[in-house]
Amino acid sequence: MSDKPMRKGITTGTCAAAAAKAAVLAWQGQHVTTVEVVSPQGVALVAPVAESHVVADGGVAWVIKDAGxxxxxxxxxxxxxAVRVADEPGIVIKAGEGVGTVTKPGLAVPVGEPAVNSGPRTMITKAVEDCLPPGxxxxxxxxxPDGERLAARTLNPILGIAGGLSIIGTTGIVEPMSEEAFKNSLVPQISVVQALGYDEIVFAPGKIGxxxxxxxYGLPAETVVQTSNFIGHMLENAVKYGMRRVLLFGHLGKIVKVSAGVxxxxxxxxxxxxxxxxxxxxxxxxxxAAIKEVLDSTTTEAAMPIIARYxxxxxxxxxxxRASVRAMRYVFGDLTVGTVIVxxxxxxxxxxxxxxxIGGHLGWNVPIE
Structure with missing residues (x-):
């Protein structure tokens, strides 16, 4: 195994800021191959510019994202x-093709605004202002250009970001993805549910569930969020965001682990x-004999016919x-939890x-017994 350090990259926010600066420089007659932009923390970052050219009243440039x-x-x-220079001071940021627009409350950007987070907004604004003439x-x-297709493979549709990707990045630098970063990327789903006025949420470990x-089963789509493998992390954040009740909804293979306190x-x-x-x-x-057959199975799905036969x-x-009890114990009783195994x-x-x-209150179509 190599102990070579993992290579860092630049965020979409850094790319957007660099492209905007290069576009203004092109308008001024300077066609650069690299530009320097400043992160929200004041760190100077250098990004390569793939292309820049002049257009009427401004310039256009682009940067190829390098995620390291x-x-x-x-x-x-x-x-x-694409930058259009105006005669009045101030920088307005708009979403073009493949950049999403926020359609649900609960995110860092207001509804109706381009999905460009505050860090990138700061970087873009500073990059452009630094090279515009006074006034x-x-x-x-x-x-x-490919943003709308790629966005379908992200959480953006669930979070209420329509039409494309988000321009994100708090530091301007991409650190190679850690487990912690992935866990934290799931949490905004909860804030969206909260912002829509719910204090009940459905946690599904995966897309199938x-x-x-x-x-x-007709559960409201806006209340059903994916936890991936991080059920404990998401339960803790459900408490943090003021959720009152959680419905765990998933396959036997995942839920049985929660029953064991995993x-x-x-x-x-x-x-x-x-x-x-x-x-x-x-x-x-x-x-x-039943116990032995189950232990000899390769999956919980394979164990199901055995359980039925006995x-x-x-x-x-x-x-x-048991899963509900263990989940409530995990958050020290700060949530009421119900569980469905499918x-x-x-x-x-x-x-x-x-x-x-919980399901009945959310309007599911499971028959009452």
């Missing part, structure tokens, strides 16, 4: 700034799925109840009474 060794979806994309202003339109919750559910971190299933089956009176399907409700095809295996109450 970070697996960033925007790595290699073209970030374009002049500018309208800066940021575009990402999210789709089942919305499309099959709140980081990646299989390399903790994988006691079958052991937990076997323990609860044993506690429910399953014969030893008429032990009541264990799923026990596991749902198959990959979307059939409900088990759920507890609290799940029925």
């Amino acid at each position: 060794d970070d697996p960033d979806i925007t790595n290699g994309v073209k970030i374009v700034a 002049k202003g500018a309208i800066v339109t940021i575009s990402i 999210q789709d089942i919750a919305i499309n099959r 709140f980081h559910t990646h299989n390399r971190m903790a994988d006691a799925r079958l052991e937990t299933l076997a323990a609860y089956l044993a506690a429910s009176g399953a014969p030893q 008429n032990m399907t009541a264990v799923y409700q026990v596991l749902a109840e 198959t990959l095809k979307g059939e409900i295996l088990g759920l507890d009474q609290t799940a029925r109450e």
Whole structure:
């Protein structure tokens, strides 16, 4: 394994600021190959400029995003700034093709504004003002030609950012993605739910569970958010954002871990799925042959027919109840939690009474028993 340090990159915000500055310089007759911009923390950053040219009343330039060794979806994309110089002071930032517009409250940018966060706004404004003549202003339109297609593979549609990607970056520099950074990228989903006026939220570990919750059982799409493997982290943030009740909604393979008190559910971190299933089956009176067959299974999905064959399907409700208890214990009782366990095809295996109450309040279409 190499111990070579991972290479840092530049954020979309740095790219946009650099392109905007290069566009103004092109308007002034200077066609540069690199520009220096300043991060919100006052750090000078140098970015290469791919192209710049003059247009009527201004200039256009673009920068190719270099994310370093970070697996960033925007790595290699073209970030374009078209600057129209105005006779009045002030910098106006607009969203062009492939840059999203905020459509839901709860984000750092108000509804109706381009999805350009405050750090990049500061960088773009300073970069343009630094090279404009006194008394002049500018309208800066940021575009990402492939942005709308790429945005479909991000959380933007869930967060209410329509039409493209976000221009983000608090420091101007991309640090290679850490687990902590990924965890924190999930949290804005909760703030959007809160801003829409909900104090109940549905946590689905993955896209399959999210789709089942919305499309099959009619839970409001705006309340259903993905946790990935970081269920504990998201529960803590649900408390932070004032949520009152949480509905855990997911596949047996994930939820059974929560039943065992595992709140980081990646299989390399903790994988006691079958052991937990076997323990609860044993506690429910399953014969030893059933326990052995479950432990010999490769997945929880493969264990389901075995559990059915031994008429032990009541264990799923026990596991749902236990997952809720462990989740509430994890946040010291600051949330009320209900749990639904589903198959990959979307059939409900088990759920507890609290799940029925939360789901019913949110208007799902699960029959009342």
